[in-house]
Amino acid sequence: MNKIGLIIWREFITRVRKPSFLIMTILGPLLIAGTMVLLVYLGLQESDDQLVLVVDGPGIVTGKLKDGEKLTFFYTDSAITDSAFKAGPYTVMVDVNEAILENNAIQLFYKDLPSLNVQRTIQAELERTIEREKLRVNNVDPDTYARIKTALKVQLFDIDKGGEESYEQILAGVGFGFGYFMFFFVFLYAVQVMRGVMEEKTNRIVEVLISSVKPFQLMMGKIIGIALVGLAQFMIWIALTATLITIGTAVLMKDRFDPKEVLAQGQMTEEMRAQLQEQVPATEMDEDIVREVMKRINVPLLLSMFVFYFLGGYLLYSSMFAAVGSAVDSETDTQQFMFPVTLPMIIAIFIAQMAITNPNSPLVFWGSIIPFTSPVVMMVRVAMGSVLESPWQLVLSMILLVGTFIFTTWLAGRIYRTGILMYGKKVSWREMGRWLFYRG
């Protein structure tokens, strides 16, 4: 084995053998799967009984609202004071005013904010009842009204995609999920590189090592070794999470859900989960969306791009973190350098978030090209498939990322080789800049 291979091996094996790796690797999926299963489960359950007091002065809705599973309506014709409400057993108070038929406004008071589900049920019940009252007042036959009433379902089509219905927003949401995961992963491991460099420096083993290997080999060995740890952990997580979600949902919700569908949902993002919570229980419409979304996402492309941009982004950032680690003597000194290094990635998350609502803005375009933000932002565009219309953008972004990480690694290497030998010195940005020009 050559020297850099030895270093990679050591970085990999010492981390993988650590108890914390095992714990994270096992607990990670447990936590993720647990949270997902719990979220799905909770989404289907109303936590507390809601006792809704309807203050109905005009007597329009009294006795006409249908109770829900954990939702009971009570009625009174005279307003109660705030303190009486606070002291009383009711969780929500709805004030139906005299002019309700004209102004269509209702006030809802609560002790603890009721879930969206509860709000929506109350609203729907009131709307239904008040509507009926209006029909009666206006002498309109309910059957006639039902025929007249129009609920439009708007379907979105992207003309460039052969008239297929588009799910751009949801696709962007999926992409954002991947982008966020990317952000998290790049940082998790880049910080490990920084810690590793600092460990070698504070242990004072670094000068021993670089009398055998070049500083650049040492730095690259560490970066690559930790990348392998990341990939290994990632693989185990995917396998374990998938297994656990399948088992978990099968056990918890076997009478409610087809586990396969929940699994598909689980792999999606917040968007999808919100969708899931909205529909109780799952409807055919839901399954349709999942199927349609899965059909539109180029999964192999998305996953391979995820791995590519993870490696590219990780190499870009970890080399900068290695330079920071080499320049400082203790964790507390890292703060001033960490912020500027972290900033571009945080901006990337904002741009990616924007991409959900406005995927075709110039900001998103540039964000997906510029290497410091592209690993996160490009995920959105790959998931949406919009980047495939002009593949040169993807290729340009990839080439720029590779070029930039080669450059930052080279730059970081120059700071690193000087930094690791500077003990007990507070370093400034200017000082680090000067190191770039020292002769190796």
Next chain:
Amino acid sequence: MLRCEHIVKRYGAHTALDNVSLEVPAGMVFGLLGPNGAGKTSLIRVITRITGPDEGRVLLDGHPMTDADVAQLGYLPEERGLYKKMKVGEQAVYLARLKGMRKSEAIKQLKEWFERWEMMAWWNKKVEELSKGMAQKVQFVTTVLHKPRLLILDEPFSGFDPINAELVRQEILRMRAEGTTVMLSTHNMGSVEELCDHIALIDRSRKVLDGRVRDIRRQYATNTYRIEYKGPQVAFANALSFTGELLDVQNGEDMSVARVRIAKDGTLNQVLKQVLTAVEVRGVHEEIPSMHDVFIRAVGDNDPANVKADMTD
């Protein structure tokens, strides 16, 4: 064996090494001396190829050094340490393999060393479980394990108790006997006198002294003698008259010891001729300065403040 030619190393505006040349003969213990911050570590880092010189070159056996030659070096830095969380044996094997040793060979050699220094029980311990002295022993073994032809030791005795320091000293002498060239950087002048055949002294980024220890000490001799005599001190002092200067006298029970610096144009014979008439001389020894004195004088002479003072005299 090792030759440094006109080495210049700058860090920004600071010049750490200013045209330093020296030659380390093969099979010797070579002392690299100098006050803190003089440039010793910078020079060692240039020799070990940790940093490159701005000017000048380093030759090993007459050819310019390359990265491949690093395997022939063993370097124990002053700022040294080991991975705290790693096991002793595994770590030693790792460091040996980084030097290009094969795994099986590294293990075999390590076992020999560990047996000899009675460290076998530490093999599976983590470094953080060892005492500082124990860790230093492991560190020393990992430095010399690959049988380097040139061994560079920076303050090798720090962190060792006298017993272990002696152990290390014996190893250094043994390796020299086996043909290893040793470069020793230390502030411990006692060990320089004991171990070094040849020294170079660096001060303020420049080499100010270079040569065999014996020659240098003689060179710094001040023509001072210790004369043991029996007789009255006044008579002794008078007898010296202009041939020598009496520095101090210690009066013992039956004998006195006087330190005498002989005048510039005088000789020991002239002094003795005078003194013999006054007192009974029991013994005469030349005072050779210790490396400690040489060090202080050489560095003091090189101080720009002193040089300036000389000029105004």
